[in-house]
């Protein structure tokens with residue numbers, strides 16, 4: 317039991333709103349809903365259950381352990397049909413779990429094939445192609461040798477082929493087109509050997525929101541497969557930031573799913589010239605009312621927000637005053653009338669007509685909203701709520 321009031325509300329209706337919006341955008345392609353890294357900090361069990369029960373065909377997880385949790389959660393929700401992709405490869409000893417729990421691993425290293433073949437029973441895999449990300453995936457020049465090895469192992473069934481774009485939000489650069497044309501070549505090589513993948517997938521939220529996703533559908537169709545796009549961030553209500561062209565429409569219709577909240581734990585008034593917090597980095601320039609919040613960097617509130625970020629209380633913005641501590645943060649509520657002990661405070665989300673999106677914190681500390689959301693610590697309870705839009 318925890319009574320320290322620090323929690324993240326996850327809106328079911330907003331998650332489903334975003335999922336529906338993305339499904340409507342992906343006219344010619346299926347979606348793989350990315351729920352890796354604990355659903356970007358939103359809680360992968362509850363989010364996966366909701367998405368699977370609402371018709372998601374595929375869920376993408378980080379690894380086998382997360383996949384096993386997601387499989388059990390979906391079974392509990394009566395969504396046994398959902399396919400689960402373990403996007404981070406196949407580690408030694410994981411093939412048995414992949415078979416037992418029906419989780420499809422992404423493979424690109426020969427050791428992955430050896431691990432998969434080791435269990436001696438039929439197993440579906442998705443092959444990742446490195447078309448320019450230089451991260452996961454078989455390099456183009458190594459593809460024939462890899463396919464030799466794959467085809468020497470008849471119990472392995474190539475169910476899908478995928479690649480990942482490194483700059484899909486750059487609308488005026490040649491990178492994505494170059495990667496896509498290498499992917500087309502890879503598909504010709506693969507299917508030219510008589511392999512018949514059912515799924516051909518590429519791209520993320522940006523791919524879905526930007527123009528041009530139809531090319532993927534055409535490629536899949538050419539090989540008798542179904543195209544799939546893998547949105548993550550957009551599911552959780554944040555549009556990628558595009559450069560080199562107009563921001564694609566629909567982005568503004570996404571609704572942030574997570575609201576991070578706490579309550580006022582203590583109040584005090586300090587005189588002009590007094591300081592607050594470690595190293596006295598906040599000095600009152602006037603009589604100042606401080607509200608103490610029971611949340612700190614150990615909860616994932618980035619310490620670089622010290623004296624820079626703001627929270628919402630009483631429908632107003634209240635600046636963070638002084639250094640964020642491990643478990644505590646002070647905010648300046650001098651200009652917020654009537655703040656009382658126990659008042660609800662919003663760290664990320666909306667209150668009245670004010671909002672602190674994850675982008676605001678990300679910009680202040682020089683990162684991306686993904687990291688802000690993923691860093692909300694596990695000790696912050698995730699609470700599913702059903703509030704309307």
Ligand SMILES: *Cc1c(COP(=O)(O)O)cnc(C)c1O
Pocket residue numbers: 350352403480519520521522546547548549550
């Ligand atoms: C994380 C990830 C995605 C989702 O990316 P978003 O930018 O969150 O939409 C898609 N594909 C792969 C391979 C990923 O690792």
